[in-house]
Amino acid sequence: MSFVSVSGVFKSYGRRPVLEAVSLEVAEGEFISLVGASGCGKSTFLRMLLDEEQPTRGTILVDGMPLSGEPSQSRGIVFQRYSVFPHMSVRDNIVAATAFQTRFGWLTGADKRAARDAAAKTLERIGLGHVADQYPASLSGGMQQRLAIAQAMAARPRILLLDEPFGALDPGTRLAMHAFLQELRAETGMTVFMVTHDLEEGFKLGDRVLVFDKPRWDPQEPEAYGATITYDFDARDGGIPYQRLEEDTHVFKPR
C-alpha cells in the first residue's frame, strides 16, 4: 500500500480546468520532483496535497486516510516567499513550531526553556546561531529559506512540500541548500514533494521527476483542457534506470 495515493483528481477554477485525471502512488520516504510549464497547476497540486484546497473530483489518501479539509501538522510547507513570520525573531520562528500547539500560542517556564534550547541547537546546526535574535528581514534569501525549512521540520511533518523553495537563490547558495536538504532527508526519511523550474535540481534531488503538461491542446482555446502528469521519470542513480543491477564500475554517471 502506497503512502500517498492520488486517484483520478480533477481540479477546476470555475469552468476552467487546471488539472485533470491526475493519479499517483508515492511510497513513504520518496523524494518527488514536480516540473512543468508556468501556470500548469503544480502549485495547485501542492495546495491540494496540503489540503489548503480540495480536488473538484477524485481522492487523495495519505497513509490510507482521506485528508481532513484543512492544513495540519502532518504536512509541512515551504513557499518561495512569505515562509517565515516577519514579526518573530529567528529563534522565535523555530520555537513557534512548539509554541503554536499550545492553547494560546505561548510557552511558559520549563517548556519555554526547553523549546528555546532545542531551537538554539537547530539554529546552530543550520548555521543561523549567530542571527538568532534578528528578524528574518535582515537575513539573506538563502538564510531565510534555511530558516523556513528548519521551521517546517521542527513540527516533525511526515510529508514536506516545497514550492520553488530555491527559486530566488544564487547558484552557490542553491548547492548549499541542496546539501542541507539531502542531509535532513537522510536523517528523517520523510516524504518530499518539490516543485522546481530547474530540471537539473529536480533530477539531482528527486527519486522521481514528474512532468505536468497538457495532454490535449486546443489551439483555438488554450484554456479548454487541464494538465496532468505526462511523464514519471525514475531519477535515481543520476537518472539512468536499470543500471543499479549492473556493475558500478562501467556506468557513466553525470556529476
Add this chain to the structure above:
Amino acid sequence: MRWINRTPGRAAALCLMLLPFAALFIAYALGSEARLAVNPQDKLLPAPSKIAETAGRLITTADRRSGEILFWNDTFASLQRLGLGVAIAAVTGLVTGLAIGLFPYVRAAASGFVSVLSMVPPLAVLPILFIVFGLGEVSKVALVVIGITPFLIRDLSQRVLDIPSELFVKAQTLGASSTVIALRVALPLVMPRLIQSVRLSLGPAWLFLIASEAIAADGGLGYRIFLVRRYLAMDVILTYVIWITLLAFLFDFALRRLSQRLYPWAGEDSL
C-alpha cells in the same frame, strides 16, 4: 540632472522645512501690522506680540472666580475625552477588525453592516447622543468613538485580509488553532497598522471632540474657543488653536516613535 533625482542636503532640507512656517508668520505679521496701522483697536489680526502676551497670561493666571487656571483645566478635560474616545475606538476597531478579517462567518455577517455604518455622518447623530446620554462627558466621548471606529474597523480588517495567506497556511501546518493564529500571527502583524490608523484618525477625533464641546460643555479647548468667539478674542482663539495643533503634532510624533520602538520589524512602510 532631472529634478526628480535632485535631493536637498541636510541644511537645505531644514531651511526648506522651516520656509513655509516663516512665510506664514511673516504674512500674518504684515497683515496684522497693516490693519493695526489703520485701526489700533482692530481685533481681527492681533499682533504676534499681543498673542504671545495673551498666551503667557492664559497659561499662568488663575481664574478669579474658581481660582484655577482655565487653560490647563480645558486641556485636561479635552485630553481626557479624546484619550478615552480614541482608546475605546482603537480597542473596538482592533478586535472587530481582527474578527472580520480572520473569520469568514463574522465577515459575512459584519462587513456589509460596517460599510453602511461608516457612511452615517457622525455629526448628524450628535443630537441623538445628547438626547440619549445627556450633555455630560459620555456623549462627547461617544461622538469621538462613533466618529472614528468604523474607519478603524475597515482599515484593520482590510489589513488582516492583506496578510499573505502563506503565513496563515504555515501557522496551520505548525499546529496552530484559530485562537493561536489570531493572537500570534494576525494580532502582532496588524499592530503597527493599528498605530498608523490611530494616527490618521486623530485629526477626525479632534474635529468631533471640538464640535461636541462647542455645542454643549462647561470646559474644554473647543468650548473655550467658541465661548470667547463672542468677544472676538482672536488672541485667545489663536493661542488655543496653536496649542491644539501642537498637541496633535506631539501625539502623532509619539505614536510614530512608539511604533518604531515596539515593532522594529515593520520597516518603513508603517511609518
